[in-house]
Amino acid sequence: MIALKVTIGDVAKKANVSKTTVSRILNENYAHTTAETREKVLMAIKELEYRPNALAKGLKSMRTNVIGIMLSNLKNPFWSTVLEGVEDTCRELGYNLMICNSNENPEMEEEFIKEFQMRQVDGVIINPTCKNPDLYDKLIDQNYPMVIVNRRIQNENAYGVVVDNVKGAYIAVNHLLKYGRKRVAVSLFKNPFVSTWKERLEGYKKAFLANGFTEADYIIMELEEGKDQKEYIKRFLRKHPDIDAIFSTNTMVTLEVIGAIKDMNLKIPEQIAIVSYDETIWSKYLDPPLTTIRQPGYQMGQRAAQSLIDLFQSKSKPLPATVVLEPELIVRISCGAIPKT
Amino acid sequence: MIALKVTIGDVAKKANVSKTTVSRILNENYAHTTAETREKVLMAIKELEYRPNALAKGLKSMRTNVIGIMLSNLKNPFWSTVLEGVEDTCRELGYNLMICNSNENPEMEEEFIKEFQMRQVDGVIINPTCKNPDLYDKLIDQNYPMVIVNRRIQNENAYGVVVDNVKGAYIAVNHLLKYGRKRVAVSLFKNPFVSTWKERLEGYKKAFLANGFTEADYIIMELEEGKDQKEYIKRFLRKHPDIDAIFSTNTMVTLEVIGAIKDMNLKIPEQIAIVSYDETIWSKYLDPPLTTIRQPGYQMGQRAAQSLIDLFQSKSKPLPATVVLEPELIVRISCGAIPKT
DNA sequence: CTGAAAGCGCTAACAT
DNA sequence: ATGTTAGCGCTTTCAG
Numbered sequence: 001m002i003a004l005k006v007t008i009g010d011v012a013k014k015a016n017v018s019k020t021t022v023s024r025i026l027n028e029n030y031a032h033t034t035a036e037t038r039e040k041v042l043m044a045i046k047e048l049e050y051r052p053n054a055l056a057k058g059l060k061s062m063r064t065n066v067i068g069i070m071l072s073n074l075k076n077p078f079w080s081t082v083l084e085g086v087e088d089t090c091r092e093l094g095y096n097l098m099i100c101n102s103n104e105n106p107e108m109e110e111e112f113i114k115e116f117q118m119r120q121v122d123g124v125i126i127n128p129t130c131k132n133p134d135l136y137d138k139l140i141d142q143n144y145p146m147v148i149v150n151r152r153i154q155n156e157n158a159y160g161v162v163v164d165n166v167k168g169a170y171i172a173v174n175h176l177l178k179y180g181r182k183r184v185a186v187s188l189f190k191n192p193f194v195s196t197w198k199e200r201l202e203g204y205k206k207a208f209l210a211n212g213f214t215e216a217d218y219i220i221m222e223l224e225e226g227k228d229q230k231e232y233i234k235r236f237l238r239k240h241p242d243i244d245a246i247f248s249t250n251t252m253v254t255l256e257v258i259g260a261i262k263d264m265n266l267k268i269p270e271q272i273a274i275v276s277y278d279e280t281i282w283s284k285y286l287d288p289p290l291t292t293i294r295q296p297g298y299q300m301g302q303r304a305a306q307s308l309i310d311l312f313q314s315k316s317k318p319l320p321a322t323v324v325l326e327p328e329l330i331v332r333i334s335c336g337a338i339p340k341t
Numbered sequence: 342m343i344a345l346k347v348t349i350g351d352v353a354k355k356a357n358v359s360k361t362t363v364s365r366i367l368n369e370n371y372a373h374t375t376a377e378t379r380e381k382v383l384m385a386i387k388e389l390e391y392r393p394n395a396l397a398k399g400l401k402s403m404r405t406n407v408i409g410i411m412l413s414n415l416k417n418p419f420w421s422t423v424l425e426g427v428e429d430t431c432r433e434l435g436y437n438l439m440i441c442n443s444n445e446n447p448e449m450e451e452e453f454i455k456e457f458q459m460r461q462v463d464g465v466i467i468n469p470t471c472k473n474p475d476l477y478d479k480l481i482d483q484n485y486p487m488v489i490v491n492r493r494i495q496n497e498n499a500y501g502v503v504v505d506n507v508k509g510a511y512i513a514v515n516h517l518l519k520y521g522r523k524r525v526a527v528s529l530f531k532n533p534f535v536s537t538w539k540e541r542l543e544g545y546k547k548a549f550l551a552n553g554f555t556e557a558d559y560i561i562m563e564l565e566e567g568k569d570q571k572e573y574i575k576r577f578l579r580k581h582p583d584i585d586a587i588f589s590t591n592t593m594v595t596l597e598v599i600g601a602i603k604d605m606n607l608k609i610p611e612q613i614a615i616v617s618y619d620e621t622i623w624s625k626y627l628d629p630p631l632t633t634i635r636q637p638g639y640q641m642g643q644r645a646a647q648s649l650i651d652l653f654q655s656k657s658k659p660l661p662a663t664v665v666l667e668p669e670l671i672v673r674i675s676c677g678a679i680p681k682t
Numbered sequence: 683c684t685g686a687a688a689g690c691g692c693t694a695a696c697a698t
Numbered sequence: 699a700t701g702t703t704a705g706c707g708c709t710t711t712c713a714g
Contacts, residue, residue, distance in 0.1 A: 005707095007706095007707055007708085008707065008708065008709095009707080009708095017684075017685085018684065018685045018686075019685085019686095019707090019708080019709090020684070020685055020686080020709080020710080021683090021684060021685075023708070023709060023710085024684090024709095026708095027709085031683095032683055032684075033683070033684085034683070037683085037684085051455060051458055051459045052459060052707085052708075053400070053459065053461060053706085053707050053708070054459045054460045054461065055396050055399045055400045055405070055460070055461050055706085055707080055708090056400050056690090056706070056707035056708040056709090057707080057708055057709080058396045058690095058708090059394070059396045059397050059400055059690050059691065059692090059706090059707080059708075059709095060689080060690050060707080060708050060709045060710085061690085061708080061709065061710095062690080064396070066439075066460070074421050074422075074424055074425045074428065075421065075425070075622075077418050077421065079421075080415050080416065080418065080420075080421050081415075083415055083440075084415045084416070084442070087415065087440070087441065087442050088442075091441070091449075096439055096441070096456055096460065097439060097440055097441065098407075098437055098438065098439050098440070099424075099428070099438055099439070099440045100428065100432070100437070100438065101425070101428050101429075108432075114392060115437055117392055118392045118393055118394065118395045119395045119396070119407070119437065120394060120395065120396050252622070255622060255623070255626050258626055259626070280623075281416075281593070281596060282596070282621075282623040282626075282627065285596050285599055285600070285623075285627050285628065286623065286626050286627060286628065287626065287627065287628030287629070287630075288628070289628075346691095348690090348691055348692085349691065349692065349693095350691080350692095358700075358701085359700065359701045359702080360691090360692080360693090360701090361693080361694080361700070361701060361702080362699085362700060362701075364692070364693060364694085365693095365700090367692095368693085372699095373699055373700075374699070374700080375699065375700095378699080378700085393691085393692075394690090394691050394692070396690090396691080396692090397690070397691035397692040397693090397706090398691080398692055398693080399692090399706095400690090400691080400692075400706050400707065400708090401691080401692050401693045401694085401705080401706050402692080402693065402694095402706085403706080
């Protein structure tokens with residue numbers, strides 16, 4: 001038995017009114033309706049189990065109440081948290097969500113933007129690959145409602161929600177240096193496009209300079225995505241046997257770093273201390289419990305969804321701005337300091 | 342500068358043809374078109390940067406090429422993996438994805454199903470709360486394209502993709518018993534609705550009976566969601582000081598179990614062994630490295646999306662069936678056995 | 683307070 | 699090989 005499609009016309013017929021009247025009542029436009037007809041119509045709707053066709057409504061009204069989110073990675077649990085924030089906010093504000101995953105691939109990114117536009121989503125939240133600057137510029141020029149999350153793009157007129165990555169890296173590395181580490185390496189992906197990695201490197205350097213070190217003290221371990229990172233890290237550590245701490249800018253890499261250190265039979269934190277992005281529910285159960293930088297992912301998702309929806313709901317369009325959220329250092333014993341507990 | 346909406350009419354005008362012709366070319370219906378007009382039209386499309394309005398197309402054709410997925414939990418990384426499988430498959434097959442999260446709440450679940458239907462999605466993938474049997478029955482009776490993942494519902498005519506939970510629990514507990522543990526407890530959520538927990542309990546019991554134990558040997562630790570689980574677990578362990586192993590049916594609970602055991606200064610695995618659902622990238626880096634049951638989440642997502650899309654693409658409708666995937670035991674030292682590496 | 687009619691952008695008979 | 703026309707289900711002027 002296939003569900004019969006019941007339309008606004010069926011409801012109108014059943015209630016002995018016009019489609020117009022039904023439409024008005026559906027949209028809570030009660031100003032022009034008596035309580036009596038309202039009752040009749042609502043009854044008919046209930047009896048027929050009528051559900052408005054959102055396609056038709058969207059086609060006519062030019063708004064779908066759907067927003068799109070494009071992530072670049074589903075594996076990192078940070079993004080689940082962001083997604084949760086976005087999802088909750090959408091539900092509260094009456095929006096539905098379309099999702100896609102660029103996988104850091106700029107062609108995919110462009111393709112998915114097109115698809116979102118064809119589907120007439122009211123706006124998009126995007127963690128950009130950062131490899132499509134012309135695309136971002138074009139969308140912004142066209143006033144396409146868009147909120148950039150997590151990473152920064154080179155455009156003054158973008159709306160964004162980010163976490164302060166310079167600060168996050170700074171407090172991580174500063175902590176290591178304050179507790180006496182001298183040879184602190186940073187691990188990061190060799191990707192000239194992504195702002196987060198540039199900023200975390202900047203924070204790393206800033207902490208060095210603030211603690212009386214010089215550029216000569218930087219130890220930068222650049223990783224290529226997709227390679228066998230553990231092997232590379234081991235080679236790097238053998239080449240730099242004086243390293244006494246590692247600041248890892250990525251959760252997955254951190255695990256490889258821990259693996260490499262264990263393979264080499266070095267002790268954490270006695271011989272090598274670790275501080276890592278991002279805090280997860282596992283961090284405190286790892287061996288050893290991990291000192292991390294916590295990023296407020298849920299809030300990032302919330303703020304992004306709110307800002308986006310503001311963009312097409314508020315009469316006076318808010319000025320372009322990037323909200324900057326604060327990271328937080330969670331101290332555990334992987335960095336050698338005594339945990340606060 | 343706001344993006345002007347360019348329609349099929351604009352393209353037709355520019356190319357000096359009718360909308361029909363443009364429509365045919367858009368849909369690769371080249372049988373009735375000369376190469377020449379085809380060129381003209383494709384040029385016009387490119388120049389105007391025309392993008393078909395998917396709403397209008399969907400309204401007319403009664404198909405949107407969108408499917409919906411409803412999860413019940415975004416926190417557990419298992420679901421990110423499933424989502425990845427679904428997302429990849431959708432992209433490959435030309436579908437877009439809407440996502441929502443019931444949060445185990447049956448009212449939300451019902452509400453979101455309605456919204457998916459209003460949006461005319463072609464079908465849904467759902468991890469059911471299992472608390473809306475009438476809703477599931479109704480959708481199935483109406484032939485609504487739907488694939489149930491992870492959990493089972495009480496309806497013979499459902500399409501499903503699950504992992505064998507009886508088997509997963511069986512191999513976990515069997516392993517503990519074979520390695521000499523006598524007092525193996527199982528931790529699970531007190532939720533009479535969810536099939537996965539019932540099945541994992543069944544597998545636990547089955548392993549006992551297969552190893553010469555009796556019903557009297559079961560030790561069942563029932564947890565309530567939302568409570569302070571660590572405290573409860575500690576109390577339970579004090580009440581049952583002879584427990585020498587725990588089979589945890591949930592990742593989050595496992596972490597609480599580890600926390601509780603550490604708080605009590607007991608040794609894993611010497612005093613208490615652990616085997617846990619699910620394998621994650623952290624499992625091997627925990628203290629101690631965790632023996633787990635791995636579930637093929639990515640494949641679950643893939644299969645679900647494929648089956649769903651088959652449902653409305655294949656001429657001869659496939660018969661209702663539930664695909665059962667195989668779990669796998671990953672042995673590490675938390676269960677006391679020597680890891681295979 | 684209510685209804686008729688036009689039209690959102692697209693597709694698909696049915697002409698030509 | 700191409701065009702005309704009639705809707706898909708809804709909202710919204712404009713008339714009554």
